[in-house]
Amino acid sequence: MKLKPISMDVFAEAREEAHMVLAQIMGRLAPGEHVLRLGVDMDGQERPLSATLPLTVEGDGGRDDLVGAEERHFDNFVFLLACGLAQTLCHGVMYLRSPAGEHEGASCTVQAWHLAWGVLDECSAAEAAELIGHGERAAAFLDAPGVHREDDGDTEAVYPPVAYTVL
Template sequence: MTKLKPVPVADIQEANEEAGVILARLMSRMAPGEHVLRLGVAVDDESLKATLPVTVEGRGDADDLVGADPVYQNNFRFLLMIALAQRFAVGVMYLRSPAPTGDPAPYMVSAWELDHCAVTSCKAARAADLLGGGESGAAFRDAFSLDDADDDGSESIYPRAAYTVL
């Protein structure tokens, strides 16, 4: 059984807020259709997984309706919070979305790597390497950044002490 490392309450609160921001940014970029967001996190050789089905109805603008079952959303956010708060957690988060009309692939996949409190968007080739045969038939695409527009767009760091000496 995995024993999580002690984390200050302030870091947990910050990680929870960051997980909510990441989910909001992901959902705001989804086109209309049925999407599946998956997260796999490893801590001390134990693997935990969460799945979040998301439905987007609309025309692809700011007025779209984004729906997700609150239970799945809370579980997903909780696991993402753990990945952000535990310095030695690693994992991958990926989004499977419907392919654009006329595309030969049934769906598109974008991925983000989680490593030492950081969430980094992956290029299509890296996403294909990370997910291997788990998403056969998919067209992999470069993931968009989950950072603020003011940031350099490379990664989301959490907590800020992630790069300090341990």
């Protein structure tokens, strides 16, 4: 099966949303080394596409902390996330692996989001453990915060149904 074509305007909106999602996540990070991973399945693909975004936060946990990301990893991540947000025939998982901090006995913390129908929905700790727990055995799974724009008051897709029609 082939993906439906989308307009460049729709993709531009999806790219903007991907930037907003990353800004939301990066703005909440504590100092340390973090890794954001994304896997997207597209109908007709044999294997999921994936992107990894290493993030380094330097500072004391305040507003002036510096968040570093290598440009090529950042651009690849934004592109894949934008593809998933713009195309309803995509689904996947995004998760953030962070230092354990105060979580005793855990090597890291993990938060996850599920991508479906152009929306990235936050997962509870239990859902995250079920989705990706096999690869993160020594992790403390946490409830993920919402990452979409807050301006419309809900978490529905920001794209109208007409955006998904064939041109």
